[in-house]
Amino acid sequence: MVASLARVYGMEHLDTILDAVQDTFETALTHWRYHGPPEHPRAWLSRVARNKLINALKRTSRYSHVDEMEIQLQGVSATDPDPVLTDEESTDGQIQLLVACCH
Numbered sequence: 001m002v003a004s005l006a007r008v009y010g011m012e013h014l015d016t017i018l019d020a021v022q023d024t025f026e027t028a029l030t031h032w033r034y035h036g037p038p039e040h041p042r043a044w045l046s047r048v049a050r051n052k053l054i055n056a057l058k059r060t061s062r063y064s065h066v067d068e069m070e071i072q073l074q075g076v077s078a079t080d081p082d083p084v085l086t087d088e089e090s091t092d093g094q095i096q097l098l099v100a101c102c103h
Helices: 002-009 011-035 041-060 066-073 087-102
Strands: none
Touching: 002 011, 002 041, 011 041
């Protein structure tokens, strides 16, 4: 999830991405405890993480074209586990993230 978000929104926002993903898992633990897991948990996690990241980036106003990206992603199905990336692109993003973190 971190790699997908970093690939779309940029490595310069890695701290914000990590916070959004952490907050997403915390939200999942709380929400799923009372309501049970959703039908598509991976899609739910991806959607919530992306929404939390967009909200955080809007609050900081450092990312001027978030609204444009948000509009482009609105047509994506909520059940698609990773609507932005194919499996190959996701793996590439994970490798790029690993290299970036090691430097």
